[in-house]
Amino acid sequence: MLKIKVQDLNKLFDAISEKEPLYMPLEKAGEANYGLYKTGEKTALDVLKTVKSAKDLFFPQSETIVKFKTEGKNITVEDIREEVKPFVLFGVKACDFKAFEVLDKVFLADPVDTYYQAKRNACTVVTFACRRPEESCFCKVFGIDAANPVGDVTIWKDDENLYWRENTEKGSKLTESVRYLFAEGGEKDVQNQQEETRKIIEKLPFSSLDLSYFENTEMMDIFNRPEWQKLSEACLACGTCTFVCPTCQCFDIREFKASNDQIIRYRCWDSCMYSDFTQMSHGNNRTTQMQRYRQRFMHKLVYYPENNGGLFSCVGCGRCVNKCPQKLNIVKVVKTLGGKKDD
């Protein structure tokens, strides 16, 4: 275990970013989001939850996949993929880190998504243990220990020090390059902090959320629950929950005509909450918002686990709890459906 004084943190950031691009929570126009660190940038490491999750780094909101050039009847395909240089993703909370596992199972499954894979492989992830989780957090429900995340390096922070533990080879390499900034020690402090954090987590209102209903009930029974109607009534069909969600991975493939003969094909985040998500020229298989709403939660709680050995596609980060304009969220769904197992 290594430690560094909090007042020296900027030196650490500068040191890392000198070597490799460093992405970490930054404050821009009042909001904390992951961004490329540059010296002098306003960091936001202490913000519990960035608005967008860290998935942006591997699965950007918008990303060019291929370009085309047309000439008369001919088409040239331009593969724009470039080698991704190693970079550091710093300050990822346990929930967001767990979300990478969820995303990996989609993007790294055969056939591999090379855009995602390249970034994922190039990245050294520095996770950051939570110190003061809040009432919307429920990562514990998914077996996540917010006080002890993994990743290539794990860090803890208190009012005086930042503590550093390397976990992997990648982590060691990173450690090596900045080792000179650190002193040894801090095991005890970390241990104390972890204990305290875990105590808070125990007390959080959602920590006792029970998902066994979804594990033990037939898919169609859950699907046919009449409560979906009421649950979805206030849904605006916006994509806030999906876009702030660390595990939502639906995307659209669109084209942009940069000029008459230059076409950029890109993919961008899409939301199953949008009314046109499944719109085809001759019909739509989900016409009501209830169906779309149900799809999102069925996917997270039933479909995805069924395909991935019981792993839920939710990590309890609580962003949707905080950000839904009308205060709908997965917790309300779980409680409403899971509360009456006898139905």
Added chain:
Amino acid sequence: MQRIGVFICWCGSNIAATVDVERVSEAIKSEPGVVFSANYQYMCSENGQQLLRNAIKEYHLTGVVVGSCSPRMHEATFRKAAEAEGLNPYMVEIANIREHCSWIHKDREEATEKAIILVRTAIAKVKLNAPLTAGESPVTKRALVIGGGIAGIQAALDIAEAGFEVDIVEKNPTIGGRMAQLDKTFPTLDCAACILTPKMVDCAQSDKIDILTYSEVEDVKGFVGNFKVKIRRKARFVDETKCTGCKICMDNCPSKKGLNEFNMNLNNRPAIYIPFAQAIPNVAVIDPEQCLKLKSGKCGLCQKKCGVGAIDYTMTDKIIEREYGAIVVATGFRPINIDKFNEYGYSENKDVITSLELERLMNAAGPTNGVLLRPSDNTHPKVITFIQCVGSRDLTDCGKPYCSKICCMYTAKHAMLIREKYPDTEVHVFYIDVRCPGKNYDEFYRRACEQYGVDYIKGMVGKVYNQNGKLMVQGSNLIENEQVTIPSDLVVLATAIEPEPSVRKIATLLTASIDTNNFLTEAHPKLKPVESPTAGVYLAGVCQGPKDIPETVSQASACAAKVIGLLVKDSLKTNPCVAQSDESMCNGCSQCANVCAYGAITYIDKEFRLGGGKTETRRVAYVNPAVCQGCGACTVTCPSGAMDLKGFASKQIMSEVEEICRK
């Protein structure tokens, strides 16, 4: 995919001297979709058009771009040529490389580059063109004239003369309008009745003209060529077909205290009356507000005395519905209310009168049988002062900002007539300036000053007040630069005129727009002065703007010409470049109808299938292609883009933008 042919015109040397036409043709060849590219000396010539036609045939062109002079010159020419070869004329686009390029640029390189971009832009547009077909709608060969004054009468007579049926709807019991109330007319001083009544009689006698007096337009539906109009025939309580106009009823009516509107309320009339001797139809009418029988059930004298049994107290308003192909609005004017003009003391002093009241006081059929007597004591006024611009060119709330146009002339007329008939009368006229453009008008005014000795005083009147039975007219004389006070016996106010207020309702019914002064707006102030923006609706007389009799009559005849031109057609070709609403996207918010100057947009309830066997009924916009003029105002008002304009679709314009910006 489209197969486009591009034709670059040299226009002799007009284009070719500055634009390298060969290079343009060559550069365009490789554009996607272009299958033919050529240039020619004069595309508009017979040979040039043949070149275009041959290429359409040979290369199976689906779209044509001509790089030539302005589309305002030859768009129609090339469209026609394309049509002759079986290509939809709206699949032709013009790139203006003469007026917008070769003529304004000197550098050959620069002009050639620009020409290429302009042609490419036209190609981008034509690729998104859709074949358009002009619709047709039948024409009902009958016209409606709203208003039976001189404007309406003249229009009706001209239309009838051409052989078309025409109805005059007049809200008063007789046609004739304001002109019938006038004594003499300027600048010739002929008697108004003598020239008007023959025309009224002509109307009555024409088998093409149906006069619906004491009637009002209640509702208008439809569009050019196909109006459906509901007309309220107010209860007259006298059977028009029976009444002979003998006036026995009038003599016997015990309720004689009704104000005589025709005489500007200067004397009284019975409850049953014929407005004036030459009224058309010469049929009595009962004023229900005044008739004892109708009010209290007691009387019935007229019915007893009527030899032909024309009186019917049980009569009620009737609504009739008729169809018309065209509508002429000729609703006329009235003098403005001048009660607010305290400075002239109109309401306090009986001897302060309006010009129209003076007309009646001087008319042989008027309350004084044509002898000029002042209302207060029926004596001859010795000093008469006229005040001009009462309420005209007045920016206060009391008056009107515009010039009423006729006042200068009729005041000169009045002054002249008085001086001629009563030479011992002293006549003063206060004026701001005298406006007499028009044939023989200024001469007329000068005669009043020079021959008849009318005292014209340039200046405004500050106050008129009664002092010992004299009306003291206090004003300024700007030329002498002094204050003057003229003790007068009679003061005549040249009152501003305003559109008859009923025009507001009619304008709403016709979706004809009205300006801030309630005058109907013409379709174009210079080039379409008699058409209203609503197709098939025409404007005659003062309802469109202040004007005198000759102008009114010419406008009425112009209207008639327009109406005849319309009615002579069996059907109307409609402009295919009109707005169209994509019902599947329209949410019926009504914003588009609000900006439509033509009333072309209505709303219908339409049922949509939602899938799963469910349906939803939604209010959606419908554009009547026969009425829409294709301006596109609605398309921008529509936030969802459900409204688009054919021929100038959003996609087309955007692709033009993209092409220009491609550089």
Added chain:
Amino acid sequence: MNKVEELIVKRARELLSSKEVDKVIGWKKGEFYFDPSPAVFTSEEELKDFVYNGFCGANLSKYLVQELKKGGKIAVFLKPCDTYSFNELVKEHRVDKNAVKVIAIECQGKLDIEKIKEKGVSAVTETEENGEEVIVSSLYGSAKFRKEEVLLEKCLTCKSKKFAVADETIVVNEMKETANDRFSGVEELERMSEEERFAFWKGELSKCIRCNACRNVCPACTCVKCVFDNNASGMATKAPADTFEEQMFHIIRAYHVAGRCTDCGECSRVCPQHIPLHLLNRKFIKDINRLYGDFQAGEADEGKNPLIEYTEKDADPTAAVNGEVRHA
């Protein structure tokens, strides 16, 4: 339970039991005190979850559009600012006012849970308003704030506490108009140089994730198909793939609701990135007031908005951009 909530629930119960209405649109309690959601109540039984507290900021008027399609008569509870949206929806034929009973209810400004959290208070259990003070109780004790510290942005600059429409009203305490000038934020920007303004908006709009919450919550955005969702419009975008697309989305959206936006402030309330979207709409409102005379959308349920009106003497665009004030 506060007095207003008590009266609201009582009234809702009466309306449902007497079958005077088929459903009631209101707010339903959530997992916490501070997360009530809009909800449709169809039975007296369901009303046990009805809540009306300091966190009921949501404007319920837009829900009428979808709920009315399902049929039946609806009672809706509208705060003063929401009543304007209702009128605008009626004006645009989106809502049939005859099928709706508008119950206008007291509002003393609604609280922003994120602001409270920023002040370090989490796990809020209750709030109590005491004049200009708010006492926030939480699992960790209670804290006292000045109201303006914790009000929603939209409530800080509330345009009016007047009801633009009301079939009945439920008001217990007097509602005081806010003293804050709602255009001061716009003015502040107007005073900046073009460069500064550009930098400001660049910073703000770069946060946009195009979740469409602002659009979907907006009572003026009720298009069957939005231009941005319509591939045929030539303007369809889904994600801010380019900075231009962020600008375009927000410019066009603001333009499309110009003259129709009642300034209900929902767009700013729901933005997950706290982009001050109201500053966009208010610029249009301010310009409309400056150039065409004071206009408040939604004040009445009929009439024309300034963009479908004109006068012959309107200012020319160049003069308008240069700050011309309307002809008197």
Added chain:
Amino acid sequence: MQEVTEQKKEYVPTIVAFCCNWCSYAGADLAGSSRLTYPANVKIIRVPCSCRVNPMFVLKAFQRGADGVILCGCHPGDCHYVTGNYYTRRRMSLLFSFLNYMGIEKERTRVEWVSAAEGAKFSAVMNDFAKKINELGENKRLQDLRVKEERDE
């Protein structure tokens, strides 16, 4: 939002001019037949009425790399469609004021009334507008970098 940084030498701006068919387009024709020059980088798009111009067209132009957009219509009161340009006037007043509020240079957008008889005015307006846009240089604040990238390639 990102400001385009580098700028090439001798940049020739692109100017899109929307002209109503009845007045301004005819005015442009008259400028042509009177041989009154204006810069070649002004390109005209014909629309039936200035009120056909959707703010989206203006934005589209900027997206695609236009450096200035000008709308020309009949003088207020003379609109071929009676009221069209009155709506244009309000729409563009608000839109342009708004664009300026977003930090877009106000000189990049303009509305001018040019009648069919005002060929000289048309030419003068275009000369002046082109001059202003030249002084401003490339529009860096409201364009799509993807388009620029492909174009500059």
Added chain:
Amino acid sequence: MTDEVLIPKVGVVTDVRRDTPDVKTFRVVGTDGKKLFEHMPGQCAMVSIPGVGESMFSITSSPTNEDYMEFSIKKCGCVTEVIHSIEAGQQITVRGPYGRNFPVEGAFKGKDLLFIAGGIGLAPLRSVINYVRHFRKNYGKVIVVYGARSADDLVDIDEIKNEWSNEENFEVYLTIDRPQEGWNGHVGFVPSYVKEIGLDPNMTAVLCGPPIMIKFTLQGLLELGFNKTNVYTTLELRMKCGVGKCGRCNVGSKYVCKDGPVFRMDEIDELPDEY
């Protein structure tokens, strides 16, 4: 750099054939003149014209065809409208093959096969039918029941009449919805026709066509004694990626692009009713 499934190959349309008023068949090869990739019957490919968009279509030619592949495409939206306007020589992009194919080398082997198609639904079946014809001895009796709105809407009618009808142990039944001049064959809807023919319920059936046809035909087959485990169909949903990642075609725990489009009826029964 490794291959990326989302990056398509360029193909050249070498032939365009109009089958019906709204269906055209496009023959596609690679720029080198060879077949773009190998596939199995029932699989799909993403076809696109850059600038217009991508759409998923079933590959209608049989894998046994070594020179090219074909797509029969019905005009029904933006992308297909543009595709319909292209002429031979036009390049397009193709990526694939995607999805699960018909078990021609598995469950179908040695079985009597019944193919029932409606309208454009013949497109995906054409591939498997021709495959079966090619390896004729591997399979038992084949019956094809094919119906369309009118005689003009029958896809590939020449191939059906000239080739299929001449095969041994191979029956073809055609029907159209309404009587039509010049049509001497059967008139009536596919579901009722199926019941009239007299089918052996032990056959393995493949259904493809509009949802309503599938629904009633399946009903009819079950009445005849068919077992759902022997009935196959293909589903069509909106797809973007084609490889089970974009989430669009997710129904239940299945991704139609990856786990389908071929499904057995008993498998479909286990899916939520959202396809």
